[in-house]
Amino acid sequence: MPRLPRLTSFGLALALLMALGCNTPQTTTRRSSLMDYLYPKQQNAPVPNPAGARLKLPLKLGIAFVPGGSSSWRVQNLMAPGQEKPLLDVVKQSFKDKPWVADIKLVPSTYLRTGGGFENMDQVARMYGVDVMALVSVDQIQYTDPRWYSFTYLSVVGAYVLPGDANDTRTLIDAAVYDVASHTFLLRAPGQSQMKGSSTWAHREVQLREHSAKGLQLAMTDLAKNLDAEVASFKAEIASGDRKDVDVVDRQGVSLRQSGGKNFGGSFGWIEALGALLILGAAVRLRRA
């Protein structure tokens, strides 16, 4: 009699152990840090040029993903080959028609060294001939939580049939824009996304990879939208004099700080003036008649 309960309890403990071992909550973090790239820990942070930044419109803008830190993760490992360019293209497409942009260059992250600092940024900027660099860093966390019926994975068939994994992918992308000549920080904008889904144990990795790629794409779209708003806010700050370290000079050499933004004029064109002259002539003729 005492042997049966002992066996039963041993079996139950083994089953529980297997269940836990097979399907426990799992978190995967992928991160690239702007601070680790621009300000490596072993170096002192360089002081920005006290004269500040003087941006001459239209700007040549470079955009690149910041490489990962000393850990094994690198941004390019997160993406399938060739995926980086379409992601940067999202930002390029939303800014290509802006009058203040002359050109946008997509810089491959392989050209940026881990912990390369401003020296590396300057090299890349010179290589691509850009005035301003937008450095994009990524923070992506993927959670996988077992659902209550994930114990059915023990039957092996369940691992292929029942979606017992709840997958959640959260992506935060941050773009920081720097003036290359003065190393002045100009503005930053975030982009974020969240992807949720369920998968079987066998399909988990596939879904996590899909969610990772889709999450990045959605976050980049959000970033492009936010970046547009941040540029408008940045411009307003310069025009109002709140950003004393930055000035923008337009194509005519007029400082944004002085013009306060736009120059509007009420104007009749010469074609309209010609029309007015015709009306005047008609009126004179009618009065004489």
Added chain:
Amino acid sequence: MDPLALTAGALREPWRLWTCHLVHFGWGHALANAFALSVPLLLAHRQDRPRLLGMALLAAPLLSLLLLGTVGLGQYCGASGLACVLWAWVGIRLACRRESTFIGFLMLGGLLLKLGAEAALVGSFLIRPEGWQALPAAHLWGSLLGLAFAFPVWPRVSQA
């Protein structure tokens, strides 16, 4: 910033409400606007001219106040908004008189054509190579102000 142009600071510096219609971005800009202003002044009936000048003095700050929201952090210079006030006002006055109805409607038609062209061709058409851009809102508000000033006297002119 031009101290005479219309900016967001015009409420603290009220002279800007009048002076912005006098200053321009260049000689070409000033000449075209001066011509546009002179046409209604020349076509208006002699007895209407003092009233026209009084109305222009009153309409100038009203137009500036209406434009403050559009100008935002920028600045506005030019007399064409005021010219639109005069065109609308003189156009209505002339249209009400039998002997000048045709000219009045011609003026109003020309004004409508300008507003329509600006509404349809917003963008490249409005940006001038000198680094400023035309403000269609100034012309629209100017025309509406001119009509608003003209319509109360419509019945009196008709009877006359």
